[in-house]
Amino acid sequence: xxxxxxxxxxxxxxxxxxxxxxxxxxxxxxxxxxxxxxxxxxxxxxxxxxxxxxxxxxxxxxxxxxxxxxxxxxxxxxxxxxxxx
Numbered sequence: 001x002x003x004x005x006x007x008x009x010x011x012x013x014x015x016x017x018x019x020x021x022x023x024x025x026x027x028x029x030x031x032x033x034x035x036x037x038x039x040x041x042x043x044x045x046x047x048x049x050x051x052x053x054x055x056x057x058x059x060x061x062x063x064x065x066x067x068x069x070x071x072x073x074x075x076x077x078x079x080x081x082x083x084x085x
Contacts, residue, residue, distance in 0.1 A: 016052040016055060017052065018055055019056070019058035019062065022055065022056065026042060026069065026071075027069075040075060041076075042063070042071065042076045043077045043078075043079060044076070044077070044079070045077065045078070056078070060073075060076065060078075064076070
């Protein structure tokens with residue numbers, strides 16, 4: 001999205017993540033938490049969520065499903081910028 005105020009935008013976009021990669025990042029963060037405390041809130045906030053909606057939706061389904069990670073939807077925030085086709 002090339003937002004000038006966002007540090008993530010400075011990295012540029014190389015490709016969109018697959019749903020499994022998004023879920024894998026959450027699993028890795030839970031596993032590798034330095035504090036030893038359980039993570040309680042999750043933010044997907046690189047601004048490009050609307051451009052990768054189908055994969056993000058699938059990842060959120062896995063994250064919130066009882067058969068998946070069982071994370072409460074109230075604990076997940078999706079932050080994005082406006083985008084219109």
